[in-house]
Amino acid sequence: MSLASDMSYSVPASSPSAAVDRDAIAEIFAQIACEAGVAVMSVYASGCAVRVKPDQSLVCDADEYAEAIILKRLGELLPQFPVLAEEAAAAGKRTVDGDAFILVDPVDGTREFLERNGEFTINIALVVDGAPVAGVVYAPALGRMWVAGRAAASCLVEPGAPPPPPQERRSIHVRRVPGQGLTALASRSHSDPRTEAFLAALPLRERRNVGSSLKFCRLAEGDADVYPRFSQTMEWDTAAGDAVLRAAGGVVIGEDDRPLQYGKAGLQFRNGPFVAWGDPNAVRA
Known part of the structure; x- marks a missing residue:
């Protein structure tokens, strides 16, 4: 794999995302992820039955409870965007219309959830013109959240608590490849x-x-x-x-x-x- 010299990661001005407030949408995602985190951690604390889906991936109550909360809140707060979520897709919904839509994985890392190592996340992202332009990754067992709009930041937040305001988050950026490997x-x-x-x-x-x-x-x-x-x-x-x-x-x-x-x-x-x-x-x- 190579990196083409003319490759651009900016969003064209003519794109539908030009009218999208990426930061505002990321804040809504952060709020919803914290709400869903309460349901996820309730199941994490009490245990749950595991089922195998037709594609042989695993699903448990936490996936379904969290997805129900996320879909409800997205319908209330961002009704203009169609949503494709993992468990809905497993039940047969595999279509979203238009150039802008939301993708939801209510519990990414179900195996990690079941092994109780804390390395599972709630994922919500807005896609415009084929690219993810806003998103939230929330690890409720770790109390850590990563938020992406025009820039990226991380913060500490417990399930059910309000996310800290942007000015109280830590800005994050990738590093250059270190010389030692x-x-x-x-x-x-x-x-x-x-x-x-x-x-x-x-x-x-x-x-x-x-x-x-x-x-x-x-x-x-x-x-x-x-x-x-x-x-x-x-x-x-x-x-x-x-x-x-x-x-x-x-x-x-x-x-x-x-x-x-x-x-x-x-x-x-x-x-x-x-x-x-x-x-x-x-x-x-």
Whole structure:
């Protein structure tokens, strides 16, 4: 994968997103994620039954309770945007219309949730013209949130509490690749031979296995450099983390050597392989 010299990560002035207040929408997402976090943590504390969906992925009560809250609140606060959410999609809804829509993963990292390691997130993102332009990744068990509008920031917030105002959050940005070697992040639950081969070819200093969309957030904070993913993901898995990383100066490159695209209805909203980089100048062929 290479980085094309004419690649632009800005939104064209003619785009529908030119009329979208990315920061205001991110604030709404933050509020809703905190509300959903209460339901998620209630199930986390009490335990739940696990079911296997037709695609062999796992679902539990936390996914369904959180999604119901998120969809209700999005309908109240952002009714102008169609929404595609993971559990609704599993039940047969796999279509959104128009150039702007919202993607929801109510509990990203269900395996991490069930293993009780805290590395699961609530993901909400706005996609415009195929790119995630606003998003929130919330890790309720860790009490940490990452918010992306025009810029990226992180903060501490407990489930049910109001998110701190923007001026009280920590601005985050990716780092340049350090001279002593890369820190790579890999999925805790979904490794595969192609990922292992890709990582083996890099000048690595360190490798860490991390669950859920937290990998994008670690890159965005400048805590790591690269995250490859060659096994299947869906758009709702990645959009919010991708929004945070892009807002922090990073990139997510697909197999076509371009930023990962969203709204792939013809592929039932499946992503192809991708590599997320903190420093765009580090993108490798």
